Amino acid sequence: MDSIIFDLDGTLWNPIDTVLSAWNSILKEHPIVQRELASEDFSQTMGLQIQEIGRLLFPSLADEEREQLLKECCALENEHLGNNGGELYDDIEIVLKALSEKYKLFIVSNCQDGYIEAFYKYHGLDPYIIDYENPGRTGLSKGENIQLIMERNDLCSPVYVGDTDGDREAAKFAGIPFVFARYGFGNAAAYDHEIRKFSDLLELF
Structure with a gap:
């Protein structure tokens, strides 16, 4: 093993409270939606690409209306995350620092462009991460x-560390082992290894 590729949401942090604040601020300006989002709404969308999230949360909107709403939500979300951050899981920096001395570390997340940069901006963990990618920049699936x-x-x-069955499928697509972060948002049908807290990676690797 020469490297570890991480998912972000549900693996390195929980951003839901900050994201909710941003999205609900935008929704108040769009009476056509007539709803306020709760944490449960976002929990079920973790691991999905933004277009899938939009269809799940706003199924009654026309495609053009939904696209514009998502664009506004994501822009404010990136701003809020860059200024306020999210909830890092325990010992994230300690573990990333230790792992980076032995392996090359990366992030691949199903997020919009600017999201990982916002994570870096507030939490300052980018010195441990060599490279990152997301569909907001490439238009590709997580596996790709x-x-x-x-x-x-x-x-x-490499190995891939994530918390959803979509992460398992992405790792399988890429032909690499999958480490399931059980403390995250989702479940996985199968996995090569399992961690119950982030620091378990130090024992695993």
Whole structure:
């Protein structure tokens, strides 16, 4: 094993409270939606791409209306996250620092462009991460973005760490082992390894 590729939401942090604040601020300006989002709404969308999230949360909107709403929500979300951050899971920096001394570390998340940068801006963890990718920049699936990171950085034997079955499928698509973060938002039908807290990675690797 030469590297570890991380999912972000549900694996490194929980951003829901900050994201909710941003999205509900935008929804108040769009009476056509007539709803306020709760944390449960976002919990069921973790791991999905933004278009899928939009269809799930706002199924009654026309495509053009939904696209404009999502654009506004994501822009304010990035701003709020950059200024306020999210809830990091326990010992994240300690573990990332230790792992970075042995392995190359990366992030691949199903988020919009600017989201990972906001994570870096507030929490300052980018010195431990060599490269990152997301569909907001590439338009690719998570599995394809994992492959892109592997090719771009000449990785031979990475593992992927995530918290949903979509993460498992992405790792399988890329042909690499999957480490299931059970403390996160989702479930996984199968996995190669399991962690119950982030620091378990130090024992696993």
